[in-house]
Amino acid sequence: MNYLRDYQEGQKFYGTYLCKQKQILKTKAGKTYYSLILQDKTGMADAKIWELNRGIADFEAMDYIHCEGTVTSFQGNLQMNLSRVRLSDTGEYDPSDYIPCSDKDISEMYGQIMEYVASVKNSYLKQLLEKYFVQDKKFISAFRNHSAAKSVHHSFMGGLLEHTLSVTNLCEYFAGHYPMIHRDLLITAALFHDIGKIRELSGFPLNDYTDDGQLLGHIYIGARSLENAIATIPGFPAKLKNELIHCILAHHGKLEFGSPKVPAIMEAMALHMADNADAKLQTLTEVFRQAGDNNDWLGYNRMFESNLRKTSDA
Numbered sequence: 001m002n003y004l005r006d007y008q009e010g011q012k013f014y015g016t017y018l019c020k021q022k023q024i025l026k027t028k029a030g031k032t033y034y035s036l037i038l039q040d041k042t043g044m045a046d047a048k049i050w051e052l053n054r055g056i057a058d059f060e061a062m063d064y065i066h067c068e069g070t071v072t073s074f075q076g077n078l079q080m081n082l083s084r085v086r087l088s089d090t091g092e093y094d095p096s097d098y099i100p101c102s103d104k105d106i107s108e109m110y111g112q113i114m115e116y117v118a119s120v121k122n123s124y125l126k127q128l129l130e131k132y133f134v135q136d137k138k139f140i141s142a143f144r145n146h147s148a149a150k151s152v153h154h155s156f157m158g159g160l161l162e163h164t165l166s167v168t169n170l171c172e173y174f175a176g177h178y179p180m181i182h183r184d185l186l187i188t189a190a191l192f193h194d195i196g197k198i199r200e201l202s203g204f205p206l207n208d209y210t211d212d213g214q215l216l217g218h219i220y221i222g223a224r225s226l227e228n229a230i231a232t233i234p235g236f237p238a239k240l241k242n243e244l245i246h247c248i249l250a251h252h253g254k255l256e257f258g259s260p261k262v263p264a265i266m267e268a269m270a271l272h273m274a275d276n277a278d279a280k281l282q283t284l285t286e287v288f289r290q291a292g293d294n295n296d297w298l299g300y301n302r303m304f305e306s307n308l309r310k311t312s313d314a
Contacts, residue, residue, distance in 0.1 A: 001097055005042035008292055013069040013080045016088040018098040018205060020044060022061040038067070038080065039205075041100050043290060044151070047080035055084040062206065064088040064098070076298030076308075077290060099204045102158030106144055109158070109165050116168055116191060122184040124236045125244075129188060131229055132195070142198045147207050149197075153282040157204055160197055163278060167193065170274035178266070185240070186267040189247035193271060196222030219258060223248045247271050284308070 002015045021037035034049040034056075047067070049056055059065050069082035102109075117129045132139050148154035148163040168190040175183035196218030202210050212221060223245050230236050230244075246268055252259035253272040263269040283303065288310050291298055297309045 001040075003042040004038065004040050004045045005289070005292075007045075007071045007078060007080075009071055009073045009078060009294075011071045013067060013071050013082070016064055016066045016093045017045075019059060019061055019063050019065050020205075022059070036082075039100065040098050041096070043100055043286070045078060045080055045290075046074070047082055049082045049085065051083070056082075057086040059085060059087055064093050064095075066092070073294070075300075076294060076296070078292065095205070100156035102156055102162045104158070104162055106158050106161065109161050110140075110144055112165055113161070113168070113191065116172075116187055120184045120187060122188075122240075124233060124240060125184050125188045127233050128226070128229060128236075129191060131232075133191070139195075139198070143195070146198050146203070147201060148194060150201060150208055153279045153286065155207065160194060163282070164191060164194060166278040166282075167271070167274045170277060171270055174270040174274065178270070181266050181270060182243075185243060185247070186270055189244055189251075189267060189271050190274065192222065192226060192244075193248055193251045193275060194218060194222065195225060196220070217258065219249060219252065219260065243267070251275050280304075 002013075004017070007013065017038040017040055019036055020039040023035040024032060025035050026032055032052060034052070036047040036049070038045045038047050047069075064087070066086050066088045067080070067082050068084040069080055072079050072081050113133060117126070117133050120126045120129060133143075143164075144161055145157050146160040147156055148159040154160065154163040168187060171186045171190040172183075175181045175186050199221050200210060200213035200216075200218035202208055226245060226248065227241070230241050243265060246261060246264060250259050250261045250263040250268040251271050253276060254262060259272075263272050287298070287301065287308060291310065295310050295312070297307050299307060301308050
């Protein structure tokens with residue numbers, strides 16, 4: 001199989017891919033064309049069908065399609081210009097080749113999560129952590145396999161686990177470097193901060209927003225889940241509960257970024273900074289990985305509000 005990550009500009013494009021998204025658009029001249037997002041386990045690629053002729057069979061989003069065309073470049077990113085498309089036949093593809101997955105070992109990462117759970121000394125926080133990460137088999141399975149986003153960063157199987165572990169590692173550093181931080185509270189908040197994404201996003205291969213995700217969002221979903229679980233732990237201190245829930249509500253940092261609250265305690269600020277750092281650095285990693293061997297300026301990126309380029313080897 002020819003994987004999307006391996007293509008370079010100027011090559012012929014040929015193979016079966018999952019059509020993750022299909023849009024029917026018009027050029028400024030009023031000509032209809034298709035804009036697609038193709039996916040395999042190495043990532044996603046932008047594709048265009050400029051000429052809608054007999055070589056383009058009928059297909060819809062989430063179909064597996066056999067494509068032929070050429071690899072070009074647009075604003076520093078590879079783009080597949082397709083000249084022929086047909087529905088792929090059953091047996092012509094293996095669905096496992098089209099589910100992007102973390103390149104890190106899932107069991108090893110979850111083992112590190114368990115080490116963090118075991119390290120928490122506060123009995124109430126430990127009980128809460130164990131309810132999810134030790135006792136709830138359904139949650140554990142979902143947490144290990146879910147993505148952390150529809151796109152942008154960690155949008156692959158195991159992405160939620162990988163992102164959570166990275167954020168917790170950063171928070172562990174913050175707690176060791178700044179003694180005023182309540183270490184158990186921060187580590188617990190880091191482990192729980194994105195659990196709402198399990199309900200916010202559907203599983204693979206769709207990996208799209210659910211009705212709960214569209215209407216409620218992962219911050220509310222996660223905070224509500226923790227409140228319900230805390231209510232089952234006798235004697236859980238009210239102040240500690242509010243501080244933990246505040247960390248979840250404030251972890252996006254600003255109201256315009258979706259946080260109902262801005263950080264008001266040190267642990268919430270540390271969590272926000274760790275979450276933001278890992279999300280942005282992973283996003284850059286994926287942007288540069290998609291650029292392949294292109295070491296030139298990649299063009300303006302709206303997320304970072306900057307023209308981007310890989311660091312030189314010199």
